[in-house]
Amino acid sequence: MIEQDVIDMLEVAAAIIENEQGQILIARRRKGKSQEGLWEFPGGKLERGESPEECLRRELREEMQIEIDPYAYFATNDHDYGSVCVRLIAYKAAYLSGEIALIDHDAYRWIRLEELGEYLFAPADVKFVDMLRQLVQ
Template structure:
C-alpha cells in the first residue's frame, strides 16, 4: 500500500489579481514542475497551521489563509497525495525562494500554460474562473 501524504498549497494573488506559481527544484520528486507553494501537514497540525509554517520556511513570508478552493487526490509513484488548496494573502515579509528555483506571477487565465504537478491541475480551472469547488 502506498504512503498517503496530506499536503496544502497556497494560492496567493497580488494586487493585480495575478497568481503566484512556484517551480520545484531539480533532484526532488516532481523536479521542475510548477506548484502552489506549501507542503506536508505534520501530525497535530491543522491545514492552516501547516500552510502558514510552510510558507514561512519555503518563502520567508507570513500569510493569512483564506477560503478553501478544492481538495484533490493524485497517485504518484512515491505515494498518494491529498492536496488542499487555499486562497492566501501575504501579510508580512517579502517572498524569497528558499526551496523553489523560480516563481512567476501569472494572470488567472494564463496559469494553465505552465507544466504543473498533476495534483495541482484540478485547482487550475477553478482558479482561472475565480470559483471554488
C-alpha cells in the same frame, strides 16, 4: 477474510496566494526535488495535529520567507503518483508581507489567472489550475 490494502495518504497543503493586484503566486520545483521543473502552488506537508491553515503559514514562512493569511478552503485533490498517494488540500490565501526567498524552488511568478495555461504544473495541482481557469472563462 478480505484483505485490504492500507494506503498511506500523504497530506499536503497548497496555498493559492493572491496579491493586491489580483495575481496568483506559483513556484517551480528546483532540480533534485520530486516533480522537478514543474510549477505548483506553494505549501508543504502537514505535521501531526496541524491544520492546513497552520501548515501553510509555517511552510510559507520557512520556504519563502513570507507571511500569508489562508482565509478560505478552495478544494481537495487526491492524486496517486504511483510511489506515493497525495491528498492536496488547497486554500485561498492573501499575501501579507515579506520578500520572497526561494529554498525548495528555483523560480516564482506572480501571474494572472489567464496565464495559468502557459505553465506546466505538477499533476496533483492540475485540478486547481483547471478550477481557477474556469473562473475567467
